[in-house]
Amino acid sequence: EAAVTQSPRSKVAVTGGKVTLSCHQTNNHDYMYWYRQDTGHGLRLIHYSYVADSTEKGDIPDGYKASRPSQENFSLILELASLSQTAVYFCASSDSWGAYEQYFGPGTRLTVL
Amino acid sequence: QQQVRQSPQSLTVWEGETAILNCSYENSAFDYFPWYQQFPGEGPALLISILSVSDKKEDGRFTIFFNKREKKLSLHIADSQPGDSATYFCAASGSSGSWQLIFGSGTQLTVMP
Numbered sequence: 001e002a003a004v005t006q007s008p009r010s011k012v013a014v015t016g017g018k019v020t021l022s023c024h025q026t027n028n029h030d031y032m033y034w035y036r037q038d039t040g041h042g043l044r045l046i047h048y049s050y051v052a053d054s055t056e057k058g059d060i061p062d063g064y065k066a067s068r069p070s071q072e073n074f075s076l077i078l079e080l081a082s083l084s085q086t087a088v089y090f091c092a093s094s095d096s097w098g099a100y101e102q103y104f105g106p107g108t109r110l111t112v113l
Numbered sequence: 114q115q116q117v118r119q120s121p122q123s124l125t126v127w128e129g130e131t132a133i134l135n136c137s138y139e140n141s142a143f144d145y146f147p148w149y150q151q152f153p154g155e156g157p158a159l160l161i162s163i164l165s166v167s168d169k170k171e172d173g174r175f176t177i178f179f180n181k182r183e184k185k186l187s188l189h190i191a192d193s194q195p196g197d198s199a200t201y202f203c204a205a206s207g208s209s210g211s212w213q214l215i216f217g218s219g220t221q222l223t224v225m226p
Contacts, residue, residue: 004156042117042202042216043157058213090156097211101147104156 003027004105006091012111019078021108023091031097032074033058034066037088037107046089049074050097081112116140117205119217127225132190134220136203141184143205147214148177148188151200160201161188164209193224 004025013019025032031050035043045058047066055066063085065077078085088109092102118137126132136146147162163170163177163186170177174193179186190197203217 040122040218042119042218044216045213092156097213100211101159102214104158106154106156 004091004093004103006089006105006108008108009106010109010111012113013078013081014113015082017081019081019110019112021076021078021089021091021110023074023076023105024072025074025091025093025103025105026072027093027095027103028071029093029095029103030071031094032068033092033094033102034064034074034076035090035092036060037090043090046076081110083112086110086112116143116215117203117217119201119203119220121220122218123221123223125223125225126193128193128195130193132193132197132222132224134188134190134201134203134222135185136187136217137183137185138205139184140205140207142207143215145206145209146177146179146186147204147206148175149202149204149216151202151219153199157202190222193222195224195226198222198224 007022033048034046049055049068067075088107090107091105094102120135144165148160149157150160151157161172161175168179174191176189200219200221202219206212
């Protein structure tokens with residue numbers, strides 16, 4: 001049974017529109033992460049959270065907001081979607097900060113037109 | 114500035130051959146190096162990892178070779194199988210894994226039957 005799930009699995013959005021990507025984990029982990037995957041860039045950290053109601057900026061936070069309403073749920077919000085935000089987005093969780101094994105969701109493919 | 118570099122970008126081998134995936138890093142403070150395996154349509158999953166105090170780590174057909182002086186490591190996949198076809202990400206972290214995980218851009222491996 002998948003421990004990290006993401007919804008939607010794919011989405012097409014219009015430029016300037018608002019997009020919300022959702023992540024749910026059943027690992028009982030404190031840490032959750034949002035990554036962006038682009039060809040040639042690997043995975044880059046956008047936002048992360050270590051406790052409900054608190055989020056932190058990662059390496060590429062511009063244009064993104066995050067929300068952690070509970071330990072299990074973590075959302076990524078694009079208030080004004082842009083063409084450059086077309087990518088695959090992964091959510092992950094871990095029981096401690098950093099490189100200790102992170103468990104990834106299946107990803108959301110976002111296309112902004 | 115890419116702190117973790119991988120080569121080649123893509124690699125094709127025949128079933129039964131040994132696939133060699135290369136990785137190098139810039140930050141001499143990095144001391145923990147996990148490799149993640151990603152199948153199409155799925156999120157990455159931890160495959161094998163090594164700490165810088167070791168120069169070799171084996172797990173079945175998968176072996177990491179680590180050269181601290183040259184800041185290079187490689188993942189060898191012996192007796193490659195078509196089911197090994199995936200993208201492999203080298204990653205790095207410091208202080209034995211308690212820092213943020215930095216990913217390379219990945220190597221797409223195809224194993225031909």
